[in-house]
Amino acid sequence: MPVRTRLRIALTTLATLATTTLTALPAPAAEAAAPAAGNLTGTLSDGAAWTADVPEHWNGTLLLFSHGFGPTVARDAPTDAVRTELLAEGYALAGSSYDPHGSMWALNSAERDQFATLDAVTAKIGAPRRTIAVGQSMGGLVNAQLARDGAGRIDGALGQCGLVAGGTDLDNYQLDAEYTIARLLLPAQDVKLVRFGSADEAAATANRLTTAVTAAQDTPRGRARIALAAAFLNLPAWSPGKTRPAATDWAGQEAQQYDWFAQGVLSFIEGGRYAVEQSVGGDNSWNRGVDYARLLAGSEHAPQVRALYRAAGLSLDADLRTLTEGADYDADPAAVRTAQRTSSAGQGLGVPLLDIHTTADNLVPVQQENRFAARVRAAGDGPLLRQAYVERQGHCAFTTAETVAALHALEHRVDTGRWDDAATPAALQRSATALGLDGAAYVPYRPAPLTVGRPAPARPGRR
Incomplete structure (x- = not known):
C-alpha cells in the first residue's frame, strides 16, 4: 500500500479516536424546563463546529468529548457504540471540531474551543449538575489541559490513550527512532527528518525509512538495528493478531515490533510531525547532546537489543557511538516555547483525572503515563490522578464496556470525593x-x- 494511502488511512482512523468531556449535571427536572433533545449543532467564533446529542431523559451529566489527531470534524463520542450506550444511560454528549483553518495538530485552539462548546451547549440545554471531560489520543492531551484548567467548569476528566507527555516529548523520541533508521540503515543518504515543507515531503521521508526497515528485516544485523530504533520509539513488542512473545524471546519480540513498522507506523509519525511543525511554527525536537548509550540503558527493551546485537555479531557500542557523534539536530527555540505553551499539559490538576491506556499502544506509548504521573506528583496533585490499564494491542483499542466502567469509576470519585477502590483493575474489570x-x-x-x-x-544549528 503506498505511504500516502497509509497516511490517509491512519489520519482517518485517528480522527475517530476522539476524546469526550463530561460536564456538570443540570438542575433536577422538577426545577428546570426540559432541555432540547436530539442532535444539536452550531459554529463557534473561530469557525469551529460543535455537535451535541441529548437524550429525551437526560440524567443531568454532560460529557464533553475532545477528539484525537486527524481531520477537524466535530465529534461527541469516541465510537458510535459508546455514543449509543451513553445516550441509553441518559448522558448528554458534546464536542467540537477545533479550529478548522489550521493544522490537524489543533492544540492552538482545542482547549478554548472545548470550553466555548460547553458554553454554547449549556445555553441550549441548561446548566448541567455535573460536567465530565473525556479525551482520546491527542484529545487526551486536550483533556489533561481541561483537567488542569477547568476547576469550576468541569467536575472530573476521563482520559483514554492520551498523549499526555506532550508534543515535544513526542517529537523527540520519534526523532531518535527516525534518526537511528536513517543513520544506521541509510548511512550514505541525506534523509530529511525535520522541517517538512509539505505533507508530500513528509510522506516521502516515511517511504524511504519504511523501505529501509523492510530491507533490513532480511538480515540479523538489520533486525538488531530495527530493534534499536524500536526501543527509542518506545514501540511495543506485541502486535495485533499475535500471541505475546515470551519475556526472553528476543527474536519474536523484534518480529512483532517489525509488524508495527510494516503496518505503516512511520507514515503516521511523519505526517504527524508535519502537522505539529505547522502548529508550533517550526521544529520543536532536537538530539544534539544526546548520549545514545545512556538513552538505551534507560529503555525496557535494552536487554532485547543487546541480545540481538550479540546474535548478529554486531557491535552495539560502535553503533551507539556513531549515533552520539552524529547527533546535531537543533530545535527552533520559538517552536519549543510555543509547544510548551500549547502542546503540554504542565502538569497540575484542578479536578480528578482517571487515565486508561492499552498496554501495547503503537502510536501513543503506554510509557507516556509514567512520565505524566511523575509530573503530576511533582506538582503536588498526585491524589487527584488514577491510571488503569487494559491488556490489549493497539491505539485506543477499548471496548465500550471498558470505557463506560471507567466513566462510572470517575463518577464515584466526583460524587464521594474519594477514589476508594473504584479505579483499581479488579473493580474496573468487575464493573465492565x-x-x-x-x-x-x-x-x-x-x-x-x-x-x-x-x-x-x-x-x-545547521540542520
Whole structure:
C-alpha cells in the first residue's frame, strides 16, 4: 500500500479516536424546563463546529468529548457504540471540531474551543449538575489541559490513550527512532527528518525509512538495528493478531515490533510531525547532546537489543557511538516555547483525572503515563490522578464496556470525593464485565519509564 494511502488511512482512523468531556449535571427536572433533545449543532467564533446529542431523559451529566489527531470534524463520542450506550444511560454528549483553518495538530485552539462548546451547549440545554471531560489520543492531551484548567467548569476528566507527555516529548523520541533508521540503515543518504515543507515531503521521508526497515528485516544485523530504533520509539513488542512473545524471546519480540513498522507506523509519525511543525511554527525536537548509550540503558527493551546485537555479531557500542557523534539536530527555540505553551499539559490538576491506556499502544506509548504521573506528583496533585490499564494491542483499542466502567469509576470519585477502590483493575474489570456488553481486559500493570532523555534545547544549528 503506498505511504500516502497509509497516511490517509491512519489520519482517518485517528480522527475517530476522539476524546469526550463530561460536564456538570443540570438542575433536577422538577426545577428546570426540559432541555432540547436530539442532535444539536452550531459554529463557534473561530469557525469551529460543535455537535451535541441529548437524550429525551437526560440524567443531568454532560460529557464533553475532545477528539484525537486527524481531520477537524466535530465529534461527541469516541465510537458510535459508546455514543449509543451513553445516550441509553441518559448522558448528554458534546464536542467540537477545533479550529478548522489550521493544522490537524489543533492544540492552538482545542482547549478554548472545548470550553466555548460547553458554553454554547449549556445555553441550549441548561446548566448541567455535573460536567465530565473525556479525551482520546491527542484529545487526551486536550483533556489533561481541561483537567488542569477547568476547576469550576468541569467536575472530573476521563482520559483514554492520551498523549499526555506532550508534543515535544513526542517529537523527540520519534526523532531518535527516525534518526537511528536513517543513520544506521541509510548511512550514505541525506534523509530529511525535520522541517517538512509539505505533507508530500513528509510522506516521502516515511517511504524511504519504511523501505529501509523492510530491507533490513532480511538480515540479523538489520533486525538488531530495527530493534534499536524500536526501543527509542518506545514501540511495543506485541502486535495485533499475535500471541505475546515470551519475556526472553528476543527474536519474536523484534518480529512483532517489525509488524508495527510494516503496518505503516512511520507514515503516521511523519505526517504527524508535519502537522505539529505547522502548529508550533517550526521544529520543536532536537538530539544534539544526546548520549545514545545512556538513552538505551534507560529503555525496557535494552536487554532485547543487546541480545540481538550479540546474535548478529554486531557491535552495539560502535553503533551507539556513531549515533552520539552524529547527533546535531537543533530545535527552533520559538517552536519549543510555543509547544510548551500549547502542546503540554504542565502538569497540575484542578479536578480528578482517571487515565486508561492499552498496554501495547503503537502510536501513543503506554510509557507516556509514567512520565505524566511523575509530573503530576511533582506538582503536588498526585491524589487527584488514577491510571488503569487494559491488556490489549493497539491505539485506543477499548471496548465500550471498558470505557463506560471507567466513566462510572470517575463518577464515584466526583460524587464521594474519594477514589476508594473504584479505579483499581479488579473493580474496573468487575464493573465492565457486569455491563454485559463487549468484554473487558483490565489488568494490574505499571508502565516502564518513557525513553526520551534530553538536555536543555541547544542553540539553533545547521540542520
